[in-house]
Amino acid sequence: MIDDLRSQLQAVEDWGEVLHVRREVNPRFELPAICKKLEADKALLFEKVKRYSLPVLVGLDNSRSRIARVLGTDDWGLTPRYLEAILSPLPPTVVQDGPVKEVRITKNIDLAELLPVITHYEKDGGPFITAGVVIAEDPGRRIRNLSYHRLQVMNKDEIGLFLQPRHLWNLYSAKEKEGKPLEVAVAIGLDASIRLAGATSGSLIPLGFDELSIAGALRHKTVEIVRGETVEVMAPAKAEIVIEGEILPHLRRTQGPLANFTGTYGDTWEGPVLKVKAITHRKDAIYQDLLPFTPEHHLLLAIPYEPVVYQAVKSYVPGTKAVHVTPSGSGKFHAVVCIRKDHEEDGKKAILAGLNSCRDIKLVTVVDEDVDPFNLREVEWAVATRFQVDRDLVVISGAIGNELDPSCSQSGLTAKMGMDATRPLGPRERFEKVRIPGLENIKIQGYIEP
Ligand SMILES: Cc1cc2nc3c(=O)[nH]c(=O)nc-3n(C[C@H](O)[C@H](O)[C@H](O)COP(=O)(O)O)c2cc1C
Ligand SMILES: [Mn+2]
Known part of the structure; x- marks a missing residue:
């Protein structure tokens, strides 16, 4: 039962997702530099910090799927x-x-x-x-x-x-x-x-x-x-x-x-x-430390936002399956919305509802249910193969933005954009994703040495 930092750290350790740094590090710049250099989605436990007896834990929550696992979901x-x-x-x-x-x-x-x-x-x-x-x-x-x-x-x-x-x-x-x-x-x-x-x-x-x-x-x-x-x-x-x-x-x-x-x-x-x-x-x-401008920081901002975007989009598009506010969009600005498309206009409706749901959201990318919205490589693939800019792009100017976004105007205005990367309704064979039969059942441990 995870109910404090220790029980969570133990679980993450059992999943093999804690890296131990045993060498002494300086709390000024050296420790954060090691975190950046590794850019791992593993937690980092610095066991010896110069002049201090307390260990320092960074990045315990730097993976969305691990946070989900900690909470018993996916x-x-x-x-x-x-x-x-x-x-x-x-x-x-x-x-x-x-x-x-x-x-x-x-x-x-x-x-x-x-x-x-x-x-x-x-x-x-x-x-x-x-x-x-x-x-x-x-x-x-x-x-x-x-x-x-x-x-x-x-x-x-x-x-x-x-x-x-x-x-x-x-x-x-x-x-x-x-x-x-x-x-x-x-x-x-x-x-x-x-x-x-x-x-x-x-x-x-x-x-x-x-x-x-x-x-x-x-x-x-x-x-x-x-x-x-x-x-x-x-x-x-x-x-x-x-x-x-x-x-x-x-x-x-x-x-x-x-x-x-x-x-x-x-x-x-x-x-x-x-x-x-x-x-x-x-x-x-x-x-516990949080290195600003890392996935951990962005996930703490993004995850509490997702229900707000999800509720807003779902009220317009009942087939809404998931919302992912991406860490790489600074945890506030970019959302991927995954929908089951029932009407041709659902993609554009999801864009407008998503952009309107939070002041900070300035890009909404809409994908079909065969695309994993939590895998940004798949999302980009959908944009590459299902999106045409003159047909599927929505641009809104002069919306209220986030004053911390350096690209906002001095008066805090921002433009917003939506990309409808869903397939048109009707025959969809052209868009079918390739697959290898039996892939889901392969247990890789049996094939390669650890
Ligand atoms: C890592 C991190 C640092 C934050 N730093 C600040 C801050 O310095 N000042 C601030 O007003 N909000 C900051 N925030 C945002 C607020 O903590 C956050 O919006 C919070 O939910 C506000 O709570 P409230 O609705 O009870 O006011 C930060 C959020 C995170 C995740
Ligand atoms: Mn409050």
Whole structure:
């Protein structure tokens, strides 16, 4: 049963998908350089990081099909599972104690001494905690919220945050107006269900929707939560590390830049500051890191998007089979929609519904059900052999885009495009995919030596 980082790591290890780096590495540039060089869809466990005793795990969730496997489903089942988790959430359960409390530090906190926080890219403003899920509560309104934020270690006990005007920002500004700090817990070292839940947002998940209940439903097991030592905020009892503290009112400091999901540097920003009051962790804690602009980053953005696109397209085209928001499209911009075509216009309808479903989606490629939308080689094959640009292309100008997309206009406008790579209805022999009889039944282990 996978219900924390360790049980997931063990499963991934059993599947032969963890690479161990035993040689000592520098947390500044060397560790991320090794991740980039390998570009593997395996997790990387750095066992010895210079000056630190904690190992660093990167890329635990860098494969869509492995995330699906961790959640007990497959590529095709992941989006429906996600939608079901949003529609039938499973709330967390309060426990009195948990492994994350094995070590409790409330005095002389020194973040840089304790945690192997990584400096990833050349022009990054410093070391950033990139895999921390920020949890905040408003007990009066019975609200709990989870979200990811870039967390810059500024000094011994201060962390800078980048807050876009979403839920955490909303909770923080309400407190700030009263001149009070906002208490938070930052959880690091989590299984895929909580990580995905932390990255989920949008109209289906309004402020007050506890994302931990999405995590519980995703993994079919409630998340156990435990109260903070110094803050009235609950955090996963089986996290590896929890940082407790308060975001101070009326204080902004220059932070950044940090390589963002588009693979470009943003500007510096004036962000609020989290004053750390305590750190609790497991005895032999594993520090989890996310290298920005990698499949892991893009999958955490893409997978929570898919149910939104799927629902929108399905309402226009009932034969919609699957939606894949691709990691290589920066995890937000490109979607592949797989449909069973019942009417000639279904391809174009799927394009319009998909482009309209999310502000960020700017390319929708529609394929038939004989094409695997999760295999981008097959998708390109469909475009090469079923798509004619003067007949099957849709272009929309002047739509609202994502301000972080460097190709958007200064005023944030973007063009959008759809490619209908489905076959016409009627005789389809010309388009039939070649196949070798018996291929599905071949067990390769019997033919080649390991
Ligand atoms: C790795 C990662 C880093 C992110 N960094 C930030 C960030 O620095 N600031 C921010 O406002 N959102 C960031 N996001 C996006 C939000 O965490 C995400 O949209 C979240 O679901 C928002 O939750 P909310 O709807 O409860 O506000 C990041 C997402 C991921 C996956
Ligand atoms: Mn939220």
